[in-house]
Amino acid sequence: MPDNARRVAVISLGGTIAMTAQTAGGATPTLSADDLVAAVPGLADTGIDVQVHDFRRLPGASLSFPDLLELAETIETLTVDGVVVTQGTDTIEETAYLLDLVTAGAMPIVVTGAMRNASMAGADGPANVLAAIRTAASTEAQGMGCVVVFGEEIHAARWVRKTHATSPTAFTSYPGPIGYVAEDRVRILARPSTAPTIAPQGATASARTAVFTVGIGEDGTLLHVLGDHVDGLVVAAFGAGHVPMACVDALTDLAKRMPVILATRTGSGPVLRQTYGFPGSESDLLARGLISGSTLDPVKARILLHLLLMTSADKEQILQVFSTLS
Template sequence: MGRDRTVAVVTLGGTIACAPHPLGGVTPSDDPAFMAGVLADARLSATDLPGTHVISAPPLASAVLDAPRLAAVVRSLERVVDEGACGVVVTTGTDTLEEVAFMLDLLWRRAEPVVVVGAMRHGGLPGADGPGNLRDGLRVAAHDQARGMGCLVTLNGHIHQAWQVRKSHTSSLSAFESFVSGPVGSVHEDTVRITSASVIDRPLFILDTVTVVPPVALVTAALADDGRLLGVVGGLGYRGLVVETMGGGSVPPQWSSLLERLTARMPVVYSSRTGGGPTLRSTYGGAGAERDLRRIGMTPAGLLDGLKARLLLGLLLAVRADRASMDEVWDLFDSPTTRGRRCEFVDLAAR
């Protein structure tokens, strides 16, 4: 079946799907009519939006999502795309939106774009942004120039690539930014403008919906921290560790020996706690500096922040990638190239 002007929409919950709760606060509504209303508001005064094929899903707080649930979402979306949909929109909560989008990008293997949207203001507030973000997402998902770009995020009129988008404010409408190179485009006056179409080479993970992703710890380095958390990581069952370092790759000197023991047991990756810029590799020496971290066997995450590095390391462990394959993947995010290449990893359970 050829592509048509239909966009598949799956609603996973989050603020965009929240309604006031009788006991106070707001929660994702389990009434399908609620999101139908958000979609209707998105279509107000628009005559040229694509048609929609809504895939019903139970509303979930964004913190509940995990790899098996997202793998199941991907499979359902692939079926709709294979039947002719020109793109996909996923609505979810903004608290973990950057992680959900990155995970979807690593799992998505179709040319049709996946566009993740959400809202910073729920429907009970004046100026709720959900309908507008959904409207923009529908336009981006149906835009020919978005084909082949994997997973994109559309919020507040900006279009971001999943691998670099980051939430930088708890409540602002402009909470999401692309720290590495800025947004790839925008949506204004109902017009999609993609101004940077460079898509980096990145891995593709083919998982089963029951794939178990091994636990990966995430620890942030801080001034004068003695590293006692590192002393218990190995005994808690973690299979990998990501350390968010100070600056470009610095931890307290007393961490060095603790990390060296951990690298003998599991893959240990370091990113920067700043969230922007590459991890350093060879500038600073001395105990705890990046030259020391490389010496003891730690791997730099390149341009990925700690949240995304943790997800990527978990998927690499899930597919039992060897050290050489892991190094190749991390290098993709250290010195990005745009040859359109996907390094494919298949979970044995998905064969």
């Protein structure tokens, strides 16, 4: 490698991208970071100096907050130009947003994975890794925080969502990708606003949070039960922040005891503030002490809430952080 080669660290957490089919049936994580990088056609031609790190070999569904906070601390110690994290797609959106919140600096951090494991026809892992490495090595991606690269599209961590269970184009975002990779070039179309920053070394307290998705006919009984077992709650409400009238008393009680974030289950768009005024409307719930999740989807709102609780933030501090979201 030339002395001025761009340096990228590839950190493997496991997941489908690292899985192969087993004779006993089913795919499990077996490939190392070296294996993943070795399977990428054309990587040597990029001139990028790739360093590999085996961090975990877990399905995405089994990653934990301690795993990801340790990952963030590891990333901060690396002397490279960019970082690629490979993992299971089940929780890519959570990992990406957490890293966006707890890492600082301009170095690109890119999360990617695969929808088809290495034993399947049309495995998408090598192409995704190559595009992710190109993005992590590019000067164009500096200062954008953490992004997800999938199918040669670049998505901001705050907006990206897994919206299909099996499709190779499972990852989308609203209002859309912020860039893409084409003809070996990283092209950035828009830059996301700066996310709040939470010091990972301060996230040491234990916390238990949950997302409660409101459905038609809810009467508040399950909210009362859940409230006895969590330190904070995200309510995935109808539309722009609405719940059944029968849930209002339960949410009022919970908001007196803990931070309760009001988010929309729709997947895009904001929680309103003063458009509707009926019991269970967004203005009614906010007046009762719930905290607006703004445009954060429920999954991302839980990540932010959980990290804040891990830093022992009180309700007023949590309100202040959420109020900065656009």
